[in-house]
Amino acid sequence: MKKDVVLNHVTKTFGNVNAIENVSLQFDEGKIYGLIGRNGAGKTTLLSLLASFSEPSQGTIEMDGKPLFENADLMEQITFVYERDYQENSEKVKEHLEAVEAYKPYYDKDYAMELIKDFKLSLKTPLNQLSKGMKSVLNAIIGLASRSPVTIFDEIYSGMDAPTRELFYQKVIEDHALHPRTMILSTHLVSEMDYLFEEVVILHKGKMLLKEPADELLDRGVSVTGAAEGVDRFIQGLKTINTQTLGGTKSVMVIEQLTEEQRRNARQEGLEIGPVSLQNLFIHLTKEGEHNEEN
């Protein structure tokens, strides 16, 4: 079975509002994707479409060449975890995991138990009595231990504290190496997660701004740091974002690929050329998106 997920001109409308508009993209089997977007960009709507929570208003979503929605063979291959309050669910963690096990064909019970130990989750606590952090942990464990060919984590990390998040990222990398599968992680914690992503999809106002391999995306820009005057001279005519000044030192993000000659000039000026962060690119690109739309 070919487990690429293909979205073709997908639009999802609520009332008169397009939450997702004409999105076409392909999630290739086995890759880790970062889905980035500002609040209200349509990330959760897009992901809940992949999980068959609802149907696209227009367009198609296919896996293995077949429409995903209500296809029993395909739906069980997809696990979508998101921040849930489990308010209505008084099952104990153990019982809930047994239910997950019953309906997820690739669920690994031993791995789940290992994760429960590592994350220190209590098996006996009813779901609606778990703390916010522990609910996030439970979601992470369900996502990881289900070992579904398509695993979607929708901002489940925001309830976790920093050490727990680190542990989760580490588990994602480890388990993905052992059991390669498509993982989609949506986030606004771009700066701490960027190293996880093989490809990045940026959504803005319901539309897809870009889908690129993370390294190529980062090649789009550089940071130029050095004496303020030198930097100012160097960036003339270049497209810049995010200037920071500290004393006589200035650091500017340039959103352009530098030529070899430009790099040589920079070195001669005593300027330091470094990589630009995904976070900064994201901020810049979504601002620019806004700007373009206004025009």
Place this chain on the structure above:
Amino acid sequence: MKKINRNDFKVAYDMIFVQLGWAAWMISIALVVYIGLRYFLGTDGIGSGFFSFIENPYKIFMLVVGILSVPSFLSYYVKLGVTRKHYFTGAALSSAALSLIFMIIAVIITGVEQIIAATDVETFLGVNTSWMLIFFVFSLNIFIYYAAGWLIGAGYYRFGGWGLTFSISGALLLIFMMDLLWSGELNTPLHRVLSISAPENLSLILSFGGSFLLGGLAVWGIHRMTKRVRVKL
């Protein structure tokens, strides 16, 4: 490797056990209340045995569980990657099974009651009706209450407040029609028409036929409403 998979049966099996767990409370409480009433009021005071007594608690239970079915179980299962179709089949099977299991439980308790302290078991079908008939008619009636609740829950989940208006009307109509078809008083308009023009067993066929038609219609409506319904996060 992939496990053997019939999610609709799995859902049915799971739902039967979860709902039986809830029902255990309801039946126990009803039993305690019944024993208390019999003890204090005697058989004259409460009429005709546990079998008749438990009928209304069963109906109310099924109505409530039916209302919860879509908002609670459909949402739960779709989030686990089960299709709406498999949930639907599972829920229908589990509620039919539950209706029969409830009657088996009622028959057993009534049997024990007859051994300990015999009483006249009288149902709305009359005193001399066959047990087989009583069993199926009661099961069918209880199932219809589940269907009525299911319709209400599905209507609300799918269409919100307006859906509730229509689905409650539908559910009331369903229950009203069932009462009409199976009424013990035998003086409802429909029964009068039937008993004038038809022999008694023909009216039974009509009652069964009408019930299946109504139940089928309700279940079909629920299926239509939930077939592609959006599951709330």
